Amino acid sequence: MNQQTADAGSSKPAPQVTIVGLGLIGISIGLGLKQTAGQQRVVIVGHDKDAAAAEQARKVKAVDRTEWNLVSAIERADVVILDLPLPEIRPTLVAMAGELKPGCVVTDTASLKLPVLQAAAEVLPAHVFFVGGHPVIAAADTSFYKATPKLFNKLPYCLTITPTTSPEASQVVSDLADRLGANVLYLDAAEHDGLMAGVETTPSILAAILLTVARQGAWKEISKVAGAQFDASTRLSAESAQALVQATLSNRDNVLRWLDTYSQELEVWRDLIASGEPAALEGAFAGALAARGDWMVGRTRSPLVADMPALPEHPSIWMRMFGMGGRQLRGEQNSGKKKN
Incomplete structure (x- = not known):
């Protein structure tokens, strides 16, 4: 039985999170998700052209497996996290756009948001949802060898949304940040x-x-x-x-x-x-x-929340991804709606 198979007693496949870019933040996200998953089944797939980064992610068990081919890494993903330098984000979105399944939520970790949101709006199909993300970290050494599940603990995790951003997709990324121990901070992209x-x-x-x-x-x-x-x-x-x-x-x-x-x-x-x-x-x-x-x-106190969107009621979508009930993402019900 492979890593996409369902949990025992369930026909539903385990949700997949794909991390594209296995730097300090990418590997730390994988470690944080593994640490907080408990008995909840989730498959974490990593992708990085740097063989050393991919090997390190496997070594510290931040991912279940790595895929050298980008399409193989993202085609079954429910959530895709881009831990990439700003110049690489648009080309990567272009490469992924036609391969993402309906309802997939894509987010990033770049420190600028307007160019990323523009790229996502122009490139991603209507059945895929994008939420701009930026985890603020305090590490001076940004080597992927320094990855730790505590990297985001009590630090701001900025989320930038637009009027057309799916509230459910926002909740997915908000729940992700919460699982990493970060303080979610909603900000206008500008x-x-x-x-x-x-x-x-x-x-x-x-x-x-x-x-x-x-x-x-x-x-x-x-x-x-x-x-x-x-x-x-x-x-x-x-x-x-x-x-x-x-x-x-x-x-x-x-x-x-x-x-x-x-x-x-x-x-x-x-x-x-x-x-x-x-x-x-x-x-x-x-x-x-x-x-x-x-x-x-x-700096470690909960940040002020600006322009917080209307979010779905609990249980959180992240928890529903683990088979705990609730609505599907809008993209799974009606792929004709506007993206983001």
């Missing part, structure tokens, strides 16, 4: 991307500027004495220049607004330092330290 420009893209640009300026100076000496502060300050949000360029240009207006604000604030700090007045400078640093302290204390 609002989400504006925030990410400030906390991810612009800091990456500032890190690149810091590195550029340092290398223009006595880099040989600087590189020897640079420690934890320089390390933390020069971390970029992605490992490839292509991903950084797309994240910047896809969110250009927001990034430019943040850069303008930083430029103005740099002038303020320059004037404080040039004045030589310790009291004013101390006040500025004290304010920054207090702001960071407040953030560190509050």
Whole structure:
């Protein structure tokens, strides 16, 4: 009996979750789902062209199996999770579009949402539902070898929906985040991307500027004495220049607004330092330290919920996927309805 067969005493196949991209987040999601499944049967399939990532996912039992072929990985899936860099999402959606079964729910983990939602709306068929997702993580080391089921614990899991998003599909992804121990945060996609420009893209640009300026100076000496502060300050949000360029240009207006604000604030700090007045400078640093302290204390609290959609009543759809009763997804009943 293979992994698609039904549980004992039931003719219903076990639901399948396919994770496309077995990075830190993808493998951690698999581990989290395995840890919370209990006696509820679910098949988790992984796909990644990186053989080392696929091997690691199997080794730590984050997946039941991996498929090198994308179509083989997703054709029976009830839920597909894309853990991919932003430049890879649209091509992957194009490759999957004609192979997904009716009622399938697709979500992603990218840190920008407007370009992903646009791609999904343009590419996916009407019988497939898409919900934008972005789990916020605190890990400095993003190697897939560092995957852990606790990666999302008490941290925000952003969901971005549109007026046409299926409430049931939203509930599926919300339940998924809840099973991972995350705090679900509903945000408008434009609002989400504006925030990410400030906390991810612009800091990456500032890190690149810091590195550029340092290398223009006595880099040989600087590189020897640079420690934890320089390390933390020069971390970029992605490992490839292509991903950084797309994240910047896809969110250009927001990034430019943040850069303008930083430029103005740099002038303020320059004037404080040039004045030589310790009291004013101390006040500025004290304010920054207090702001960071407040953030560190509050980051694991439940986030505020913005624009929460009308969701179905319990039992949750995720639980119904395990054969505990309830309605089917709209796409399984009426594939003619508008997607998303």
